[in-house]
Amino acid sequence: MRIESKAQFESLQAQARARYSDAQAEIHVCCGTGCLANGSKKVADAFAAEAEKRNGAGTPQLVVKSTGCHGFCERGPLVAFKPSGVLYTKVKAKSVEEIVEKTVEEGQILQRFLYKDPTDKSRIEQYADIPFYKHQNRVAMRNIGLVDPTDILDAVAEGAYAGLAKSLFEMTPEEVIDEVETSGLRGRGGAGFNTARKWRSCKKAPGDRRFVLCNGDEGDPGAFKDRSIMEGDPHSVIEGMIIGAYALGAHEGYIYVRDEYPLAIVNLMIAMEQARAYGLLGENIMGAGFDFDVKISRGGGAFVCGESSALMLSIAGKVGEPRAKYVHSTEKGLFDLPTVLNNVESWANIGAIIDRGGAWFASMGTEKSKGTKAFSLVGKVKNTGLIELEMGTTLRHIIFDIGGGTLGDRPFKAVQTGGPSGGCVPESLLDLPVDFEKLTEAGSMMGSGGMIVMDDRTCMVDVARYFLAFLIEESCGKCTPCREGLRQMLVIYDDLVEGRGKPGDIKRIERLAKGMQLGSLCELGKSAPNPVLSTLRDFRDEYEAHINDKACPAGMCRELTAYRILEDLCSGCHACFNACPVDAITGEPKSLHTIHHDACISCGACFDVCPDQAIETFPKKELIATEVV
Amino acid sequence: MPTLSIDGKKVTAPEGSTILEAARIIGVEIPTLCHHDGLEPWGGCRLCVVDLWQPGWDEDWFKLVTSCNHPTADGMRVFTKSPRVLETRGVILDLLLARCPDAPLIQKLAAGYGIEETSYAPREEPDDCILCALCTRVCDHLDIAAISTVNRGAGKEVAPPFHEAPPDCIGCLACAEICPTNCIPYETSNFRRSIWGKDFEMLRDPATGQAVITKAQAEFFAERNGVPGSYFETSDTTKRREMAKQFVSLQNLE
Numbered sequence: 011m012r013i014e015s016k017a018q019f020e021s022l023q024a025q026a027r028a029r030y031s032d033a034q035a036e037i038h039v040c041c042g043t044g045c046l047a048n049g050s051k052k053v054a055d056a057f058a059a060e061a062e063k064r065n066g067a068g069t070p071q072l073v074v075k076s077t078g079c080h081g082f083c084e085r086g087p088l089v090a091f092k093p094s095g096v097l098y099t100k101v102k103a104k105s106v107e108e109i110v111e112k113t114v115e116e117g118q119i120l121q122r123f124l125y126k127d128p129t130d131k132s133r134i135e136q137y138a139d140i141p142f143y144k145h146q147n148r149v150a151m152r153n154i155g156l157v158d159p160t161d162i163l164d165a166v167a168e169g170a171y172a173g174l175a176k177s178l179f180e181m182t183p184e185e186v187i188d189e190v191e192t193s194g195l196r197g198r199g200g201a202g203f204n205t206a207r208k209w210r211s212c213k214k215a216p217g218d219r220r221f222v223l224c225n226g227d228e229g230d231p232g233a234f235k236d237r238s239i240m241e242g243d244p245h246s247v248i249e250g251m252i253i254g255a256y257a258l259g260a261h262e263g264y265i266y267v268r269d270e271y272p273l274a275i276v277n278l279m280i281a282m283e284q285a286r287a288y289g290l291l292g293e294n295i296m297g298a299g300f301d302f303d304v305k306i307s308r309g310g311g312a313f314v315c316g317e318s319s320a321l322m323l324s325i326a327g328k329v330g331e332p333r334a335k336y337v338h339s340t341e342k343g344l345f346d347l348p349t350v351l352n353n354v355e356s357w358a359n360i361g362a363i364i365d366r367g368g369a370w371f372a373s374m375g376t377e378k379s380k381g382t383k384a385f386s387l388v389g390k391v392k393n394t395g396l397i398e399l400e401m402g403t404t405l406r407h408i409i410f411d412i413g414g415g416t417l418g419d420r421p422f423k424a425v426q427t428g429g430p431s432g433g434c435v436p437e438s439l440l441d442l443p444v445d446f447e448k449l450t451e452a453g454s455m456m457g458s459g460g461m462i463v464m465d466d467r468t469c470m471v472d473v474a475r476y477f478l479a480f481l482i483e484e485s486c487g488k489c490t491p492c493r494e495g496l497r498q499m500l501v502i503y504d505d506l507v508e509g510r511g512k513p514g515d516i517k518r519i520e521r522l523a524k525g526m527q528l529g530s531l532c533e534l535g536k537s538a539p540n541p542v543l544s545t546l547r548d549f550r551d552e553y554e555a556h557i558n559d560k561a562c563p564a565g566m567c568r569e570l571t572a573y574r575i576l577e578d579l580c581s582g583c584h585a586c587f588n589a590c591p592v593d594a595i596t597g598e599p600k601s602l603h604t605i606h607h608d609a610c611i612s613c614g615a616c617f618d619v620c621p622d623q624a625i626e627t628f629p630k631k632e633l634i635a636t637e638v639v
Numbered sequence: 640m641p642t643l644s645i646d647g648k649k650v651t652a653p654e655g656s657t658i659l660e661a662a663r664i665i666g667v668e669i670p671t672l673c674h675h676d677g678l679e680p681w682g683g684c685r686l687c688v689v690d691l692w693q694p695g696w697d698e699d700w701f702k703l704v705t706s707c708n709h710p711t712a713d714g715m716r717v718f719t720k721s722p723r724v725l726e727t728r729g730v731i732l733d734l735l736l737a738r739c740p741d742a743p744l745i746q747k748l749a750a751g752y753g754i755e756e757t758s759y760a761p762r763e764e765p766d767d768c769i770l771c772a773l774c775t776r777v778c779d780h781l782d783i784a785a786i787s788t789v790n791r792g793a794g795k796e797v798a799p800p801f802h803e804a805p806p807d808c809i810g811c812l813a814c815a816e817i818c819p820t821n822c823i824p825y826e827t828s829n830f831r832r833s834i835w836g837k838d839f840e841m842l843r844d845p846a847t848g849q850a851v852i853t854k855a856q857a858e859f860f861a862e863r864n865g866v867p868g869s870y871f872e873t874s875d876t877t878k879r880r881e882m883a884k885q886f887v888s889l890q891n892l893e
Contacts, residue, residue, distance in 0.1 A: 482792055483792055485793070487791050487795035490683070490685050490734055491685055495730075501760045531682060
């Protein structure tokens with residue numbers, strides 16, 4: 011049924027909200043990519059089977075929804091219950107029957123599925139009490155985990171398209187831009203450019219035909235917030251783009267999704283189909299006389315195609331090589347026509363901003379960074395997952411209160427933010443409130459929200475090397491400083507981690523970094539030196555150890571590190587013997603074990619499994635010295 | 640017509656001109672590698688970078704831009720030899736020298752910036768290709784597009800599709816002749832030409848016996864420009880002699 015008026019939309023909303031009002035319980039099974047990989051589809055199917063057994067004709071008593079990512083990926087498969095508000099973690103399909111009988115029907119909580127607080131070991135029942143969720147403020151991800159992304163009515167019940175109705179029926183295009191300006195929204199893709207300002211400069215550009223684009227390329231390793239939004243609440247993106255198109259006078263749009271996100275592509279397409287069927291997308295949207303439709307353009311597997319000019323060339327079927335920067339895409343973008351490109355998360359915020367008001371959004375966050383931000387918290391942290399918080403939250407709060415601290419409570423070393431364009435923030439700066447300016451001041455950047463936690467067993471030289479190795483594969487290769495600069499940087503770094511570092515290397519790195527920052531054509535090359543310069547700035551001693559002492563202080567670089575078992579701590583448990591992939595350890599159970607250095611490949615597996623912490627690392631060159639003697 | 644200053648010298652440049660064009664008007668030299676007056680600017684080698692200030696920016700806020708494609712605007716202040724410009728050009732040439740250590744052009748340019756030997760690791764088994772893409776750009780310009788740059792990043796190279804003999808190549812040698820380091824091999828002998836792994840038959844001038852152009856090139860131009868194929872059968876030398884004969888007879892100089 012096509013919506014052809016505001017009144018019809020409101021009645022659809024009411025209808026959608028009333029759908030499950032008589033249900034006994036709603037069971038939300040996380041079916042984001044992470045939990046799916048953990049077998050949550052079987053869990054969802056098992057719940058659906060149980061529900062079918064019990065639901066009679068008419069209103070279903072048990073509603074089972076496969077939702078998008080709940081965010082607490084470390085603890086999946088996740089199942090949330092309404093109205094009780096309980097969250098179960100690590101649910102297996104074979105337990106579903108028991109859960110439905112005991113928890114859903116009898117209200118009995120099964121302790122073993124509850125989240126266990128790592129500090130006091132208490133079990134927490136309520137989703138809203140779990141620290142991981144308690145501190146979050148979900149705006150862009152407001153509906154993810156609550157709605158079935160393949161059912162538009164679910165999204166409408168939770169407020170989708172209300173912002174659109176308000177824009178079309180109560181606001182002029184100019185007023186929409188004003189509202190976005192009031193919100194202070196800045197781009198959520200990494201650059202943090204003021205969204206209203208970008209829209210205004212496109213609005214001014216002459217011409218009848220213009221485009222709104224969504225950047226769903228999300229190339230940063232470690233970032234998956236855009237994936238979760240596209241998979242879990244595609245309507246938030248579609249609605250945002252329609253509102254933007256209305257504000258700008260655009261009638262065509264593209265969502266550029268990286269090819270490696272098949273579920274996102276599928277869920278977006280389903281959402282688009284359903285929106286069209288309801289008259290919420292396409293011709294004469296909501297009967298308001300505004301036409302706009304959107305297509306999906308799939309990426310071909312190139313990080314560089316997340317760069318705005320390369321993305322637009324890619325949509326046009328050309329090679330994704332970035333274009334000279336003096337041409338502004340708001341005037342000459344896709345097909346050389348005025349274009350606004352915004353990130354998935356930016357678009358996802360728009361509907362809520364219009365519905366609840368720009369002032370509401372601006373009431374959150376810091377002075378220059380308003381609203382909330384999604385972060386993917388990963389690495390050596392206990393609670394890995396996806397979170398959304400007010401800007402201005404400190405890194406310490408994110409990593410320790412929400413993240414639960416480092417894995418194994420190992421000493422914290424740094425948190426890497428901003429992906430390959432970002433840097434590492436050391437412990438001394440942990441009380442930094444997270445916002446665009448503060449992170450840049452600390453030598454890093456917000457980027458798209460990836461936060462990789464690192465502990466003492468992370469070699470900072472290797473971290474820089476990791477990002478260089480990533481970028482050298484992804485550079486388009488058009489300009490000399492980036493293509494050749496990355497190649498030569500990697501040669502120097504390979505030398506550093508393999509014990510061939512020489513005096514003067516740091517100077518060579520710094521000169522190369524400067525040349526790349528100043529000479530490169532696009533931000534990929536210009537920001538490629540960031541992880542290098544950031545680690546040099548805060549962890550120079552590690553570089554010096556690699557060069558001067560041929561040692562890796564973190565004990566990670568294999569060519570520089572040897573392992574030994576400490577006699578007075580070894581209990582002879584034999585775990586290392588079993589863990590060693592190259593049989594380099596000898597020893598009888600219950601007696602001292604020995605690592606044989608000629609066979610040892612320094613992989614660290616023994617170190618990781620030893621329950622007595624009886625294995626330590628030491629510089630490999632000490633071995634050579636003693637052997638010569 | 641924008642008026643700007645380059646290295647302190649004022650110049651009024653034509654509408655739509657680039658900083659490089661404006662600089663040349665007043666004799667300010669800016670080094671280039673991937674630039675060619677007959678082709679659209681490409682902005683890939685980055686050698687032509689200059690320090691730019693334009694009205695509206697903070698007094699001390701400059702940006703490094705490529706002069707070959709950056710448009711001129713009123714009130715711009717450009718510096719072509721600021722320390723960071725020279726430093727950046729040095730790094731670029733140093734990197735190119737590591738990429739193509741045997742290319743005389745690069746050796747010469749690098750020496751001009753005080754670089755006799757590269758500070759970086761020379762490429763193993765290097766060729767002289769600096770990836771300026773002039774060859775692919777001129778081929779595109781002729782609407783032939785027989786070759787292109789392939790692969791991303793450090794593995795980028797100029798090649799025909801699938802590294803096989805390019806079906807569209809007409810053997811015109813525009814790519815080989817525009818190459819600043821002369822690194823595109825070709826052979827013309829025995830009235831055959833080979834380039835990019837493709838063999839061509841050469842047309843012979845019946846009067847002189849000289850090889851003129853490839854048959855494929857003659858056919859290409861005959862079709863595209865509507866010039867009869869027979870036009871290409873005679874060499875320029877013969878054509879000039881014919882014209883001279885006509886000229887002499889017209890002037891009754893015989």
